Amino acid sequence: MPGNCEAATRRTEGQERGEGAAFVLSRGVVTLFAVACGAAVANVYFSQPLLVTMGHDLAMSPALVGSVVTLTHVGYGLGLFFLVPLGDMADRRRLIVAQLLLLVLALAVVAAARTAAILLAGMAVTGLLAVVTQTLVAFAASLAPAAQRGRVVGLVTSGVVIGILLARTASGLMADLAGWRSVYLASASLTALLALVLYRVLPRHGEAPPTTLSYGQLLRSTITLFARERLLRLRALFGLLVFAAFSTLWSSVALPLSEAPYFMSHSAIGALGLIGVAGALAATVAGRLNDRGLSRRTTGIALALLAASWLPLAFTRSSLWALFVGVILLDLAVQAVHVTNQTLIYALHPDAGSRLIGGYMVFYSIGSATGAIAATSLYTVAGWGAVCALGAAFSCLGLVLWACTRHATPRTRCQPWP
Numbered sequence: 001m002p003g004n005c006e007a008a009t010r011r012t013e014g015q016e017r018g019e020g021a022a023f024v025l026s027r028g029v030v031t032l033f034a035v036a037c038g039a040a041v042a043n044v045y046f047s048q049p050l051l052v053t054m055g056h057d058l059a060m061s062p063a064l065v066g067s068v069v070t071l072t073h074v075g076y077g078l079g080l081f082f083l084v085p086l087g088d089m090a091d092r093r094r095l096i097v098a099q100l101l102l103l104v105l106a107l108a109v110v111a112a113a114r115t116a117a118i119l120l121a122g123m124a125v126t127g128l129l130a131v132v133t134q135t136l137v138a139f140a141a142s143l144a145p146a147a148q149r150g151r152v153v154g155l156v157t158s159g160v161v162i163g164i165l166l167a168r169t170a171s172g173l174m175a176d177l178a179g180w181r182s183v184y185l186a187s188a189s190l191t192a193l194l195a196l197v198l199y200r201v202l203p204r205h206g207e208a209p210p211t212t213l214s215y216g217q218l219l220r221s222t223i224t225l226f227a228r229e230r231l232l233r234l235r236a237l238f239g240l241l242v243f244a245a246f247s248t249l250w251s252s253v254a255l256p257l258s259e260a261p262y263f264m265s266h267s268a269i270g271a272l273g274l275i276g277v278a279g280a281l282a283a284t285v286a287g288r289l290n291d292r293g294l295s296r297r298t299t300g301i302a303l304a305l306l307a308a309s310w311l312p313l314a315f316t317r318s319s320l321w322a323l324f325v326g327v328i329l330l331d332l333a334v335q336a337v338h339v340t341n342q343t344l345i346y347a348l349h350p351d352a353g354s355r356l357i358g359g360y361m362v363f364y365s366i367g368s369a370t371g372a373i374a375a376t377s378l379y380t381v382a383g384w385g386a387v388c389a390l391g392a393a394f395s396c397l398g399l400v401l402w403a404c405t406r407h408a409t410p411r412t413r414c415q416p417w418p
Contacts, residue, residue: 025143029201030152033140034159036194040100040133041160043107043126043187044072045167049270050180057180060116068123075127077365084134084358085218088351092139093202099132100195107188111181133160134361138353139202141346147291149346154287154339161335162281165250165273172270222355229348234405235341236360238299240367241398245306246334247371248391249313249327250276255376256316256384275324276331286336290343296406298340303399306333310392317384337398338364 047054047068055065086095106129110122137156144152171183213221226232253272257264289298306329312319313326345356371394378386 033156037133038159038163042163042167046171049172071124072127075124079128079131085355087135087354097199103129111184150287150290150343154284165276169270236363240363243367244371245394247368248375251372252375286339302333302336307395314388
């Protein structure tokens with residue numbers, strides 16, 4: 001019934017204009033969203049180059065040091081399910097500012113930690129609150145006009161990917177200059193500044209009220225959305241596979257580079273993230289392609305590039321240029337699929353945007369953890385070639401999934417949720 005669909009679309013767009021009637025989503029504001037997203041998510045990855053130094057400083061055993069990263073990611077996963085959906089029932093502006101201020105406190109606790117227990121508790125809470133990144137993505141998508149939503153999501157998500165890629169480089173350099181605690185003090189200062197700026201810049205809720213669901217109903221509806229929406233399940237699987245491939249590379253690439261023939265330092269390895277940023281920035285084109293209705297084709301091309309990226313990556317031990325080409329292709333492809341996924345799933349039910357993105361990102365976390373654990377374990381027993389085969393397998397599985405489902409166009413959702 002096209003008439004009903006068009007009417008529903010006009011109502012949704014009217015609600016969106018109501019929320020931001022006096023608010024213009026300028027390029028500067030979109031850039032602010034991207035910077036805030038990158039700064040928040042970087043806190044999850046700062047610790048990775050610092051583990052040895054942290055362990056020595058606090059007299060932690062190797063097993064206990066390893067739990068720093070684990071607890072941070074566990075906290076992040078819990079936050080995706082329990083905190084991000086709050087964006088659909090609370091004023092997102094206040095929620096974002098409150099989470100950022102609490103994140104400042106958590107980062108201060110980490111920076112001041114004198115025992116392993118305090119450090120681990122602070123890192124877990126830091127991961128939990130870093131999910132403000134996804135609330136920011138959902139807020140930016142809700143403020144964007146429907147015809148420009150793909151471009152806005154692409155730009156904001158670029159901030160997320162750049163934050164992930166540069167976190168290790170920045171933390172390694174700062175730790176060399178002023179110690180590992182300076183990393184978290186600097187991050188706390190930046191987060192406090194962003195909280196103040198966002199409080200002054202972001203709009204309040206307008207005519208579009210938050211959902212009247214209780215918190216328990218809100219969490220249950222996230223699961224119900226997955227049960228009912230085939231497109232959401234499919235895009236979540238794409239997200240799991242592409243981030244498993246992404247994590248396969250970035251969790252293990254330091255191993256061959258620190259051995260013969262390169263023997264690269266940690267700072268030099270961390271600088272590899274700068275190469276990945278080129279791919280991440282280029283992938284903002286994916287947002288514009290989505291706005292032109294080319295989501296399916298964009299996904300297929302990106303997955304093909306992801307699979308192809310493992311060919312030059314397989315020659316890492318003999319050519320750094322091959323590594324650079326592979327890194328750019330891989331980050332470009334992952335970013336393109338990720339932007340496409342978020343743009344499509346948000347459009348299903350804009351009034352449930354936080355739940356949709358939060359639930360989708362749970363699969364992102366599962367894929368990242370799977371790739372990291374599998375890649376590091378496989379490298380120990382079979383070497384870099386086996387790691388590349390694993391990454392190619394994740395990538396090809398995503399391409400096969402796209403090929404099998406590309407002709408199945410999901411029914412357009414027009415009614416609000418729930």
